Amino acid sequence: MGNDVRTVYAISQMENPYIFGEPLRSDRMFFGRVAERSEIFRGVTKANKQNYLITGPRRSGKTSLLYQLKTRLEFPFVPLMVTPESFGHQHHELFRGLLLRLRDQVLEIVGKELPRIDWYIANASAETPIDMFNYYFEKDLKKILTGLSTVSSQARVVLLIDEATFLLGESSERDKRVPDFRQEFLRHLLQAFDRVACVLAGTPQILRMTSVTSPLYNIFSGIKLRGLSRYETEQLVREPARSVGVEFEDEAVDRIIDLGGCSPYYTQALCGLSLERANEDVRQSVLLPDVQQSAETILDTLDYGLQSVWEALDPEEQEVLAKTAKEPVVVDRTNQDVISRLVDMNLIQKIVRDASTPAERTFASIKAEIDEQWLQRQGV
Ligand SMILES: Nc1ncnc2c1ncn2[C@@H]1O[C@H](COP(=O)(O)OP(=O)(O)OP(=O)(O)O)[C@@H](O)[C@H]1O
Ligand SMILES: [Mg+2]
Structure with missing residues (x-):
């Protein structure tokens, strides 16, 4: 009796492991990107640090890759995930946010009270002179890094900056008269502090922004996120389904590869929607028509499609x-x-x-x- 109840429950709640849309925060659904991940890991942790610029179109897996790095970087490395979106884009908002977050994180690791951030930084506004702001910022950063070095002489902060388009683009549409020193200051920090490394991620359009005239040119090594390999895509289709007792027919797998072009996002979306259909019919196998129907759903739902990638392309x-x-x-x-x-x-x-x-x-x-x-x- 107890077993029967559990079976019914299992069918009605059949698990769908595929994730599409949200960045992946754990290993479980993350496939491929092995070379990219290990190169960046090696670069930001080696004695003579290397900074990286990850570029990939919308939904190529930039944020997911940053999360992978974050979970792999263990002390003496202190990863700090930064989204200009969450702090605000202006110079003082961005760097103050970064400092506050870093202070909290170091506090957690070091376990003892660190000096408060300077009053000047805490109260900075768009009117604050940038030179003064930068001066106090560096002073505070040094204090935090000194706090860290009492725990390990190898300690290093790794800034994982997502959505770099905001950092590298125009300072703000509202106020183009204000000169933008964010890039110069970031470069200065990365050059002045051995104990700070940086991985930036953004769409390929930022390559136009980091042209020779950009202060960031030359201090970042580029990593381009293309599609997964055919083999990796096949794993991404089959393995998660197997973990919940479902098989994709060979024909269905081939169709997913053709439709999705080995894009991890399309693959997850096609798999997730196809599995849902199989679940509805209480089937243990995903068939070709499931995949065809899922492709229709994707095409009918604007947000799944190419729209945002298309809009970012030049004519x-x-x-x-x-x-x-x-x-x-x-x-x-x-x-x-x-x-x-x-x-x-x-x-x-x-x-x-x-x-x-x-x-x-x-x-x-x-x-x-x-x-x-x-x-x-x-x-x-
Ligand atoms: N390595 C991967 N393995 C499996 N699926 C992935 C991988 N990378 C990305 N995906 C799929 O793509 C989706 C989008 O990933 P993510 O948010 O990391 O992309 P992004 O490049 O940061 O996108 P955006 O430009 O919109 O911020 C995920 O929800 C997941 O479905
Ligand atoms: Mg992202």
Whole structure:
């Protein structure tokens, strides 16, 4: 009797392990990114620290990767997750937020009272002279770092700054007359303090902002988040389902790979919605029609689709992408730069035809069928 009740409960509450939309905070649903993760980990922890700039289009997994780093960095490393969104974008808001959060975190680790942050920092406003603000900020930062070094001489703070677009973009739409010193100050801090390393994450559009004129140019090493490998995508489809006793049919897996183009987000969305359908029918296997139906749902729900990625592209990129959605495009000297950028964003892939013959040519074609269908529906 007891067992029967448990069975019924298990069916009605069948678990759906897939997560799409929210950043992943734990290991369980995180797949791939092994090379990227270990390179960044090595760089920010080695004696001669290296800073990183992670770029990837919307929903490529930037925030999830930062969380992975956060959970892996153990003392003497002190990871600090920073979102300009949560602190405010202005110079004093951003750096004060950072200092307060850091102080709390160090307090937790060191376990003894640290001096309060300076009155000047605590009460700074947009009118506060930036030079003075920076002076007191550095003084406070030194105190915190000294507090840390009493626990370990190896201690280092690792700033994990998400949504860097806000930091690197215009200071604020409201007030463009105020010069923006945030980038200069961040560079100064990273150069002046060995004990502070930094990983920035943002969309590929920030590469235009960190051009040669940016003070951050040259002190960051770039990491581009492309799609997962086919093998990793297959694992992402099959393993979570297996953990709840469900199998994806081979045909369904192949279809997910074609539709999602090995994008971790599309893969999770397709899997999650397909599994839901199987759960509704109390089936232990996910079939091809489940996947087809899920793709329809994704296309009908604006927020799932390509919209935000598309809007961030420049007109040249949009034009080439729209063309590849109709038919493969020959890569030549006039379009190769745009195509490389779209390849980096996991939107298109290059295919060589007639390799090693005089007829050899490289074609670019769209990567995820979902994107292709979305573009067709938009009529572009
Ligand atoms: N390594 C991964 N393994 C499995 N799924 C992933 C991975 N990375 C991202 N995802 C999927 O993509 C979704 C979005 O991830 P995340 O929020 O980290 O992306 P993002 O690049 O920070 O997006 P945004 O630009 O919107 O902030 C997750 O909810 C998850 O479904
Ligand atoms: Mg994010």
